[in-house]
Amino acid sequence: MVIVIQCKDKIGLVALISGVLAQHGINILSMREFVDTTASVFFARIVVDSHEDASDLQGALKTVLPEDASIKVNPNPIKKVILLVTKEYHCLSDILIRNHFKTLGASVEAVIGNHPDLENICQRFEVPFHFISHEGKEKYLFENEIKQQIHQYHFDYLILAKFMRILSPDFIADFPERIINIHHSFLPAFIGASPYRQAFNRGVKLIGATAHFVTNQLDEGPIIAQQTIPVNHTFSVADMVKAGKEIEKAVLIKAIQLVFDDRVFVLDNKTVVFD
Numbered sequence: 238m239v240i241v242i243q244c245k246d247k248i249g250l251v252a253l254i255s256g257v258l259a260q261h262g263i264n265i266l267s268m269r270e271f272v273d274t275t276a277s278v279f280f281a282r283i284v285v286d287s288h289e290d291a292s293d294l295q296g297a298l299k300t301v302l303p304e305d306a307s308i309k310v311n312p313n314p315i316k317k318v319i320l321l322v323t324k325e326y327h328c329l330s331d332i333l334i335r336n337h338f339k340t341l342g343a344s345v346e347a348v349i350g351n352h353p354d355l356e357n358i359c360q361r362f363e364v365p366f367h368f369i370s371h372e373g374k375e376k377y378l379f380e381n382e383i384k385q386q387i388h389q390y391h392f393d394y395l396i397l398a399k400f401m402r403i404l405s406p407d408f409i410a411d412f413p414e415r416i417i418n419i420h421h422s423f424l425p426a427f428i429g430a431s432p433y434r435q436a437f438n439r440g441v442k443l444i445g446a447t448a449h450f451v452t453n454q455l456d457e458g459p460i461i462a463q464q465t466i467p468v469n470h471t472f473s474v475a476d477m478v479k480a481g482k483e484i485e486k487a488v489l490i491k492a493i494q495l496v497f498d499d500r501v502f503v504l505d506n507k508t509v510v511f512d
Contacts, residue, residue, distance in 0.1 A: 238285050239314075241499050242298070244306035246272050246279040253301040254281065261294060263287040269511040273504060280502045280509045309499070316343040316393040316497045321383070321400035322350045328398040328419060329355055331486045332493075333362045342497040346390045349383055351402060371402065380408045396493060397451065399485075406453045414503050416451035417496065418458070419489040421481050423447060423465050428456040433477040436468075444468050444477055446485045448492030450503065459508045461492035461501055 242254070251270060258265060263285045270281040287294075291310040298308050322329050329348065335341040347365040348355065359366035367386050371379045387395070397418040409416060422432035423445030436444050445465035452458035464484050468477060495501050495510055502509040 238287050238291070238311045239499055240281075240283040240285065240294075240298070240311075241309045241502070242279070242281040242283075242302065242306060243502050243504075244279050244308075245303040246274075246277045247303065250279050250302070251281075254283070254298065257294075257297050257301055258283075258285060261287070261297065263294075271509055271511075273509070276504060278504055280504075280511075282500060282511045313393070317346050317391055318343045318394045318396050318493075319346055319387055319390060319392050320348045320396045320398045322348055322355050322398050323401040324352050324354045325399040325401075325482075326355055326358060327482045328486055328489050330358060331490060332396070332398060333358065333364060335490070336364070337362050342494050343393075346392055347386075349386055351379075351400075376405055377407070380405055384408070384411065394493070394496065396489075398489065403455060404451060409451055409453055414450055417461065417489075417493055418449055418451050418456075419485050419492075420447045420449065420456050421485055423463055433481060434474050437472070437474045437477060440470070442467060442469065444481055444484075446481065446488040448488050450508075452506070457506070459503050459506050461495060461508055461510065462488050464488045464491075 255265065266284045266286050268281065268283045272279050295308050295310040299306065302308065320329060320332065332341065332345065336345040345364050347367060348359045349367045349369060351369060351371045353368045356366040356368060369382045369386060395412055395416045397416065399419065422436065423443065427435040433444065443465045445463060447460055447463045449460045450458040464487060466480060466484055468480065495512065500511045
C-alpha cells in the first residue's frame with residue numbers, strides 16, 4: 238500500500254503520521270519526506286505493509302494532519318491513460334511496446350490522433366485509435382471533438398506523445414495536472430516550435446528533452462524530468478533531430494512512470510519528485 242501526503246508543514250508531522258500507522262498495526266516499509274521551507278509545505282510518500290481499508294486509514298490520517306492536507310491512500314496502482322499524437326511515432330511506439338508487455342505501469346485505453354498516420358501501429362497492438370482531424374475547424378470545435386472522445390473512457394492522465402498542437406486554456410482547465418507533454422528541448426531554452434533548428438542556429442553544445450505538466454503558459458508547466466546529450470559543430474539539424482528522438486523517448490517514459498508510481502508532487506510551477 239502507498240500513502241502520499243501533501244500539506245502545510247508543522248513540527249511533529251512525521252511523528253503524527255507514524256503514530257496513526259502504529260495504532261492501526263501498520264508497518265512502514267519505506268518513507269520519503271521533504272519540506273519546501275520557502276512555501277512551508279510538507280510532502281511524504283510512504284510504502285506500508287498492509288491491506289488496511291484505505292478510506293478508514295485516510296480518515297484517521299485526516300484527523301491529525303492540517304486541514305488543507307491532500308491525502309491519498311493506496312492510489313490505483315495501474316493508471317489508465319489516453320495518448321494524443323500527430324505523425325511522429327517514436328514516443329508512441331515505445332509506450333505501446335511497454336504497454337503490450339505490461340511494463341508501463343499503466344494501461345493505454347486509447348490513442349487519439351489529428352492525422353491518421355499512426356492508426357496502423359495502434360491496430361497492431363490492439364489499442365483503439367480515433368482520428369479527429371483539425372483541418373478546416375476552429376480550435377474550440379476540434380478540441381470539443383477530442384474531449385467528447387476522451388470522455389468515452391475512464392482515465393487518469395492524458396499523455397501528449399508528440400501531439401504537435403497547442404491546447405487552449407479551456408481544454409487545459411478541464412484536466413488540471415493531468416496532461417503530460419514531452420518537449421524537444423532542455424527547457425526553458427528554445428520554447429515553442431522548431432527547437433532543434435533554434436538550437437542549431439544558436440550553436441549549442443548540448444540538446445535535451447523535457448517532460449512537464451501542461452499549463453496555460455506554453456512549455457512552462459511544472460517540470461517532471463529532463464535529460465541532455467552532447468552535440469558539436471558537425472551536427473546538422475537532421476542529426477540533432479535523430480539524436481533528440483532517442484532522448485525524447487527516454488525522458489517521457491521516465492516522467493510518466495514516476496507519475497504512475499505516485500512519486501511526483503506539484504507545488505505551484507515546480508515539482509517534488511521522489512525518484
